Amino acid sequence: MQNNYDVIIIGAGAAGLTAGIYLSRAKVKTLILNEGAVGGQMVLTHEIANYPGVENISGYELARNMKSQAQKFGCKIRSNIKITDIQLTEEIKQVTINNKETFTSDAVIISTGGKSRTIGAIGEDKFKGLGISYCATCDGDFFQDKEIIVVGGGNSALEEAVSLTKYASKVTVVHQFDHFQAFEHYVEEARNNPKINFKMDSEIVEFSGNEKLNAVRIRNKISGDISEMNIDGVFILIGYVPNTEMLRGIIELNGNNEIKVDNNMATNIPGVYAAGDSIAKRFRQVTTAVADGTIAALSCAEYVHNNKKEPLEV
Amino acid sequence: MLQTNLTHVASLTEHTELLNNNENVMICCGRMGPMCIPVYESMEELENEYSNIKFADMEFDSPDAKVIRELPECRNFAGLPFVVYYKNGKVVKATSSIQSRDQITEILDEKFGK
Ligand SMILES: Cc1cc2nc3c(=O)[nH]c(=O)nc-3n(C[C@H](O)[C@H](O)[C@H](O)COP(=O)(O)OP(=O)(O)OC[C@H]3O[C@@H](n4cnc5c(N)ncnc54)[C@H](O)[C@@H]3O)c2cc1C
Numbered sequence: 001m002q003n004n005y006d007v008i009i010i011g012a013g014a015a016g017l018t019a020g021i022y023l024s025r026a027k028v029k030t031l032i033l034n035e036g037a038v039g040g041q042m043v044l045t046h047e048i049a050n051y052p053g054v055e056n057i058s059g060y061e062l063a064r065n066m067k068s069q070a071q072k073f074g075c076k077i078r079s080n081i082k083i084t085d086i087q088l089t090e091e092i093k094q095v096t097i098n099n100k101e102t103f104t105s106d107a108v109i110i111s112t113g114g115k116s117r118t119i120g121a122i123g124e125d126k127f128k129g130l131g132i133s134y135c136a137t138c139d140g141d142f143f144q145d146k147e148i149i150v151v152g153g154g155n156s157a158l159e160e161a162v163s164l165t166k167y168a169s170k171v172t173v174v175h176q177f178d179h180f181q182a183f184e185h186y187v188e189e190a191r192n193n194p195k196i197n198f199k200m201d202s203e204i205v206e207f208s209g210n211e212k213l214n215a216v217r218i219r220n221k222i223s224g225d226i227s228e229m230n231i232d233g234v235f236i237l238i239g240y241v242p243n244t245e246m247l248r249g250i251i252e253l254n255g256n257n258e259i260k261v262d263n264n265m266a267t268n269i270p271g272v273y274a275a276g277d278s279i280a281k282r283f284r285q286v287t288t289a290v291a292d293g294t295i296a297a298l299s300c301a302e303y304v305h306n307n308k309k310e311p312l313e314v
Numbered sequence: 315m316l317q318t319n320l321t322h323v324a325s326l327t328e329h330t331e332l333l334n335n336n337e338n339v340m341i342c343c344g345r346m347g348p349m350c351i352p353v354y355e356s357m358e359e360l361e362n363e364y365s366n367i368k369f370a371d372m373e374f375d376s377p378d379a380k381v382i383r384e385l386p387e388c389r390n391f392a393g394l395p396f397v398v399y400y401k402n403g404k405v406v407k408a409t410s411s412i413q414s415r416d417q418i419t420e421i422l423d424e425k426f427g428k
Contacts, residue, residue: 015405036352036414037351037352037355037356038355039351043348043351046347046348046349046350058346058352059348060317060346060348079355080355080356080359080414080415081418128393128410128411129392129393129409129410130390130391130392130393130410131392132393133346133392133393133411135347135349137347137348138345138347138348138349138350138393138394139393139394139411140350142391142392142393181315211389211390212392232392233392242425251398
């Protein structure tokens with residue numbers, strides 16, 4: 001059957017593409033299904049300077065290289081699809097995309113990574129691209145001499161708050177706690193920057209404007225007081241959440257909705273493995289995603305081989 | 315030049331020619347950045363499905379890209395890429411920042427028909 005594969009990989013980020021490279025090279029018939037653009041979070045990264053053996057590379061280029069490497073070994077990749085049904089518990093796994101095409105496989109690797117956390121405040125969707133941004137390097141220069149807010153208290157929020165002072169006349173960091181989660185040197189640098197000030201214990205509850213964003217309502221979490229602030233732009237940099245919504249109630253997840261795996265990247269369902277940022281782990285990097293993808297692929301190849309009793313060519 | 319497989323619009327003349335020679339046109343004006351790349355990728359895929367539409371890109375920082383940057387429809391935009399949809403040379407829709415393939419498809423179907 002044309003739609004039958006040995007392994008289906010869900011997600012084409014660093015973890016999924018690595019698994020695709022290993023499996024296809026071992027002649028395991030592999031399909032990668034990806035909801036967005038191939039590359040996942042790598043594409044969000046302007047420059048990767050800590051991938052061993054490659055001094056400096058744009059995330060896009062690294063993703064493109066991984067994609068073509070996987071395809072050269074015969075891996076099929078379908079991107080910009082939507083998974084509309086998934087059946088993992090039976091021996092033959094089944095994945096339907098766009099409500100119309102169904103694929104089956106002996107095993108599945110889940111490498112769905114993570115996505116930017118949104119605030120969920122009123123008006124957030126409406127003003128995306130009209131004052132609200134999730135990418136400081138992309139959109140910073142639209143805010144030359146303007147007043148902006150950076151939401152968040154982690155490394156990216158404070159690092160970007162400093163870098164946005166190249167453009168903005170004033171940067172207000174709005175953070176929900178009374179202390180930061182960022183490394184001390186990022187906090188120091190932000191505190192020493194005269195253009196940056198801070199609103200702690202605070203959260204944005206509403207974005208407003210006509211054709212573009214021009215104000216936010218901020219709630220102080222201690223007093224409950226709400227204040228209004230006129231603003232030209234808001235950068236939301238509050239971390240990432242795992243893309244595991246479709247797996248809830250199917251696969252065992254931890255309290256943060258991350259997939260629980262063992263040392264072989266096996267989940268609680270036989271024949272289902274997981275790798276990369278969507279699993280429960282401490283450090284989320286390209287290198288760790290690549291390592292997880294490798295382990296998942298090798299474990300999965302072994303599983304498929306044992307199921308089929310075919311020679312293994314890893 | 316942008317590293318895509320789309321038609322590249324490099325000048326005002328090319329922009330005018332593209333609009334004169336095609337009834338339905340979608341131009342993504344951006345950089346090789348994280349919010350733009352997914353849009354180019356969706357366009358490259360959609361190019362095979364919509365033969366009635368011309369898909370193109372333009373470098374945001376090229377001086378001639380003012381033809382898009384300065385459109386009244388893009389006046390309030392503050393997020394890359396700027397995507398403009400033209401029918402018979404007239405702007406029928408413009409969006410700012412990243413859009414998913416589904417969002418793009420919805421616009422194409424609504425403005426240009428399937
Ligand atoms: C701004 C930024 C900068 C970073 N900088 C660095 C750095 O310099 N060095 C470094 O090592 N790491 C860096 N990281 C972290 C690194 O990019 C990630 O840890 C790594 O890329 C995660 O890879 P992944 O394959 O697990 O997941 P992802 O890259 O998130 O890929 C997951 C893929 O799965 C797809 N997907 C999600 N849900 C579904 C679904 N339901 N169906 C189908 N497909 C789905 C997504 O579209 C995506 O393509 C950075 C991250 C960010 C956001």
